[in-house]
Amino acid sequence: MLFRSALNLRNLGLERTLVLVDGRRSVGSSVTGAVDVNNVPQALVKSVEIVTGGASAAYGSDAVAGVVNFVLDKKFTGIKGEVSGGVTTYGDDRNWKVSLTAGVPFAADRGHVLLSGEAVRNDGILHDDRAWNKQGAAIVLNPAYGTGAGQSTSVPQQLVVNHAGIEQATPGGIITSGPLKGIYFGPGGIPLQYNYGTATSSIWNVGGDWASTIQTPNQSLDSPTTRQALFTRASYDVTDNISVYVQYAWNYASVYSVDNH
DSSP states (O other): OOOSSBOOGGGSOGGGEEEEETTEEOOOSSTTOOOBGGGSOGGGEEEEEEEOGGGGGGGOGGGSSEEEEEEEOTTOOEEEEEEEEEOOTTSOOOEEEEEEEEEEEETTTTEEEEEEEEEEEEOOBOSOOOGGGGSOOEEEEOTTBSSSTTOBSSSOSEEEESSEEETTOOTTOBOOSSTTTTEEEOGGGOEEEOOOOEEOSSSEEESTTGGGSOOGGGBOSBOOEEEEEEEEEEEEESSSSOEEEEEEEEEEEEEOOOBOO
């Protein structure tokens, strides 16, 4: 599943950040258990609590990175809505959002009913329609960094460069070792000699035939997305110390991405 709003505290992985709603575990959005926080009713979020470090370990191994608890306004009363939209200066990536939320007390304020729904549409940017995205920008390892001969740890470990290509990722395949190293196959299977340009200490090369490799800019800049959500909750205070509730949540999301190769 492609997540548009997943939490990844400390970059330890989506499955290591535990997401709670009002102190209870949220239903996972994928088979791995990771949660898309778009599933939380946005209009009812009152506050967000974050716990990291040793304190989060009490929740188990899926909270190694930390815990994020979304606290809902369970006593919201009234009605509120949102209608918004936008478009880029290039006339693409049109998007809109419509949401409506209502809360009604009953039985002399001992009971409360909440209802919140929203619909979101983002047309996305399917192709590399930006000049800055066609320069082969990448973050590569600096071959001058290290403890070996001619290397130093006082220089940057990584470099931001343009005209970078993955030397092992030509569309028609490439021979990566042996006496025929660098032979790749162009249109119609024609064998060509790959120009490596300036090599780095990773799989990237700078310059040369970088444009012949499979470039990530050829993928969608922003994936088209359609999303709908519905949340409802009813609660009743049986006594001053006992409260019962029932809640239901439904979410649907569709994300589409393309690769020109």
